[in-house]
Amino acid sequence: MKQKMAVPSNATLKKNAADYSLIVVGSFLQALSYVLFLAPYKIVPGGVYGVSIVIHYVTKGLFPFLPEGLPMGATALCFNIPLMFLAMKKIGLSSGPKTIVTFLLISIFTDTLSYFLTDPLVENDAFIAAFYGGAILGVGVTCIFRAQSTSAGTDVLARVIANDSNLKVSNMIIVLDSAVVLLGLIVFRDWAVPLYSWFTIFVYGKIVEMFQVENPNRAVFIVSKKTQDMKNLIVNQLGMRGTFIHGKGMYEGLETEIIFTIAERKDLPKLKDGVKEIDPHAFVSTMHASKDSPRPGI
Template sequence: MTTQQLLVPSNATLKRNVMDYSLIVVGSFLQALSYVLFLAPYKIVPGGVYGISIVIHYVTKDLFPFFPDGLPMGATALCFNIPLLILAMKKIGLSSGPKTIVTFLLISIFTDSLSYFLTDPLVENDAFIAAFYGGAILGLGVTCIFRAQSTSAGTDVLARVIANDSNLKVSNMIIVLDSAVVLLGLIVFKDWAVPLYSWFTIFVYGKIVEMFQTENPNRAVFIVSRKTKEMRDLIVDKMGMRGTFIHGKGMYEGHETEIIFTIAERKDMPRLKDEVKEIDPNAFVSTMHASKDSPRPGI
């Protein structure tokens, strides 16, 4: 393989990257639209880093001369997301790191830009309708970002870090962290309507994401290749996953071989397959649905 072949991505990879980053732009804009036009005006706290940012935005109103309306939500979220991403990349690798950086930067930029130009809520005097539309648009934005094999960082990556160091499920940790943020909104705003509308928003956007993410997000992956060291470096060092070598023997020729077993999230599968084929075009890759309730293989 020549140096030029290594540096120039294939047409398929280029097309996928264009599609992924287009989805990231659309998803980031939709999320920002949800925060600015529907949720923040009614002090609806949808969990996560932006839920915290909405609380801080109102708490700091008239506190700083440069920001009389409160600290910008996008910039505040950025201050939380950067250290969270560094922690995640250090602890679990986070193979979607570059896309995640682009995603949370775009959401922050879109949020503060829309806040500057759009000062009035789209729905007036009806917090329930605002919570519904805000949750639906937020769900569509999150779905676009997931389809691009990215994440908006925030408490999602913190949940993955905590789950990685324990036997807790990521989904359960996200619920715990989001609920803590909602309760923070209740304590600060002293309004019992806040958790009601906030949890309703979380429910709506969760259902929207579930509607488009119907299949199990985890895959059990078996790889048969002569280049086991390179495959190990890809899975462990480059993609931040873990795996196990299984000693096997071919039924036809009787050759002994090492079979690589790992569990990958569905959003990581296109990249994993592409990287495997680049390392060894003759590699055999088989996948199946999996449940990752226990720690990853290779602990």
């Protein structure tokens, strides 16, 4: 007997359409920031594209077939693809398809815009370029986060290192981005580079924080009889950690296991959807969590 294929509901199709529309807009805005504001002034905003901007300038005139240097988008792609495989192997990146679409689009948009837009939008003012570049980059990243995606890059590497070493992801991102900025200082030998680069990172971070109206971390309590399936979802599929808390029901007095975990706001919808798919009768409760809360399951 043939099994019927599951047909996505209208709500699912609408949500996917909205998510991928946000990914297209966010990817375009990020590419616009790199091409029109940051790269022309050798501003290195950390991450994979910070490294790509440095390589783009270092390779100018090095290859006869690429006199303007290696294209930023293609160079970033060479970093993002292995980072993506590393993330899928180490932390089971659940947003894989969306992430692949995101970093492919950013690369395509970046190199396409670089071909057609050869002059910076802001002339002879690196400070204004750093401000607008950081602001547009922040709006683009916010769109990507709203679509429950990521542009891979050094944030993925930061998560892998943090998972292996029990360090905070936010601290690792700061370390990696700062290392990229210092690379720009060493290569370009210009003390203005780290100044404008860190200012861009600051503006970008504030824009993301402004549009992220909720606390980025949520404490989540899950009550379900399918505890091992929930553990597989949290640890293997979402790359998070959690703790089993022994509990006892007040009404019937039955012993139960309560799962406690800390989830980033962007990961919360995926966690809730996964829980309901495993156990439609599961009880899920969330509350605000401090950014400095220790991660459960250490």
